[in-house]
Amino acid sequence: MNDPISAFLSQHRIREVECVIPDMTGIARGKILPKDLFLSAGEMRIPKSVLLNTVNGQQPDNGPYVGETDPDMICLPDVSTARLVPWAAEPVAVVIHDCFEDNGSPVQLSPRSVLRHVVSLYEKQGWKPVVAPEMEFYLVARQQNPHEPLQPPLGRTGKSEAGRQSYSIDAVNDFDPFFMELSQFCNVHRLGVETLIHEAGAGQMEINFSHGDPLDLADRVFLFKRTVRETALRHGIFATFMAKPMEMEPGSAMHIHQSVLDLDSGHNVFSNADGSASELFQHYVGGLQKYVPQVMPMLAPYVNSYRRLSRFMSAPINVQWGLDNRTCGIRIPKSDAQNRRVENRVPGVDVNPYLAMAATLGCGYLGMMDQIKPSDPMDSSAWDLDYELPRHLEDAITRMRGCEAMADVLWPSFVKAFCAVKELEYATYSRVISSWEREHLLLLV
Numbered sequence: 001m002n003d004p005i006s007a008f009l010s011q012h013r014i015r016e017v018e019c020v021i022p023d024m025t026g027i028a029r030g031k032i033l034p035k036d037l038f039l040s041a042g043e044m045r046i047p048k049s050v051l052l053n054t055v056n057g058q059q060p061d062n063g064p065y066v067g068e069t070d071p072d073m074i075c076l077p078d079v080s081t082a083r084l085v086p087w088a089a090e091p092v093a094v095v096i097h098d099c100f101e102d103n104g105s106p107v108q109l110s111p112r113s114v115l116r117h118v119v120s121l122y123e124k125q126g127w128k129p130v131v132a133p134e135m136e137f138y139l140v141a142r143q144q145n146p147h148e149p150l151q152p153p154l155g156r157t158g159k160s161e162a163g164r165q166s167y168s169i170d171a172v173n174d175f176d177p178f179f180m181e182l183s184q185f186c187n188v189h190r191l192g193v194e195t196l197i198h199e200a201g202a203g204q205m206e207i208n209f210s211h212g213d214p215l216d217l218a219d220r221v222f223l224f225k226r227t228v229r230e231t232a233l234r235h236g237i238f239a240t241f242m243a244k245p246m247e248m249e250p251g252s253a254m255h256i257h258q259s260v261l262d263l264d265s266g267h268n269v270f271s272n273a274d275g276s277a278s279e280l281f282q283h284y285v286g287g288l289q290k291y292v293p294q295v296m297p298m299l300a301p302y303v304n305s306y307r308r309l310s311r312f313m314s315a316p317i318n319v320q321w322g323l324d325n326r327t328c329g330i331r332i333p334k335s336d337a338q339n340r341r342v343e344n345r346v347p348g349v350d351v352n353p354y355l356a357m358a359a360t361l362g363c364g365y366l367g368m369m370d371q372i373k374p375s376d377p378m379d380s381s382a383w384d385l386d387y388e389l390p391r392h393l394e395d396a397i398t399r400m401r402g403c404e405a406m407a408d409v410l411w412p413s414f415v416k417a418f419c420a421v422k423e424l425e426y427a428t429y430s431r432v433i434s435s436w437e438r439e440h441l442l443l444l445v
Contacts, residue, residue, distance in 0.1 A: 251308025287367015
């Protein structure tokens with residue numbers, strides 16, 4: 001193992017190392033190793049099929065995707081990701097690993113490999129993509145019965161929130177102990193979070209990240225979700241990144257701001273020299289409009305995700321675009337020429353961040369490469385228009401499977417395996433008899 005990681009572990013007197021990879025659902029999988037074993041081994045071997053776990057722990061028939069023998073893959077630490085685990089009782093580090101085949105090629109089922117591959121397509125064109133995610137989540141009261149609706153937690157007043165508290169400072173202050181410790185943990189974890197606001201829902205919060213490299217931001221979002229959940233547990237509440245956790249409250253999104261720089265000059269290719277929007281900007285928007293509906297399983301990965309995408313619920317139902325228009329799936333924030341960017345408002349916060357960023361960057365890449373023209377921008381409400389996005393997960397899977405252009409960008413092997421995982425999750429959900437069915441069908445049909 002190289003010197004930088006050894007020095008890091010020695011400096012912080014680390015005893016154990018969490019060696020993790022993100023699977024297709026964005027869950028951290030891996031092993032916890034004593035420091036000395038981590039340094040001497042230099043790698044981690046785990047079954048390639050681990051990447052194919054559904055959110056409830058099942059796997060599709062993995063033979064077509066990993067081989068009939070269920071082989072191991074080689075996981076090598078990315079030393080730039082080494083961080084302290086701030087909530088651990090003893091000194092513990094976490095290191096995100098990359099997944100490789102025996103021949104040294106990247107495992108194409110790995111979400112981190114997929115995002116790295118999409119970024120490399122930009123680099124071959126002399127471009128550097130830049131992203132900045134905004135993450136919404138809910139704080140909710142602890143509950144053990146999944147059949148009961150979630151409730152807002154009690155704050156310092158001893159009461160649950162009532163009504164809408166958008167941008168309320170007092171509503172955030174109601175959970176000061178939680179946010180103070182979360183801020184401390186984020187600093188120790190080197191997550192680079194910026195703004196904290198209270199969103200529209202009861203107990204709904206939003207935290208924004210500084211802009212930067214897509215892989216680094218995906219790593220930070222991946223670690224941030226775990227940090228929020230761990231902090232909440234320490235304060236006797238839950239934090240949830242479900243897209244639509246409560247029936248009468250707005251859903252939670254992970255909006256992704258995107259721009260593209262010239263690798264040599266650092267100039268924003270979305271702007272011309274005179275400050276006007278460039279053709280590449282137009283084509284990028286056109287790519288999002290054409291292909292976002294084809295990659296929805298990566299932007300809305302669960303049955304619950306589609307409950308968020310409802311008319312008049314602060315979430316998009318189509319891929320219209322407009323300047324500072326929050327009713328559109330694609331919003332262009334007001335900015336100067338160097339900061340011109342595109343905001344994809346479609347992804348829910350339940351996404352795997354690596355895959356959501358790979359998908360949205362892949363859509364924009366195809367738009368620029370194929371010179372796709374966008375529609376006219378919207379200067380009125382896009383909620384009054386028809387649905388353009390899939391209405392449920394099964395339809396989304398079918399559309400993704402049939403999109404050869406995106407498969408070429410994301411790797412065909414990944415698309416096939418990912419759709420198999422999502423299809424199994426949908427089949428498992430479809431066997432569940434809901435409380436709505438029992439309430440309205442039991443004695444009436």
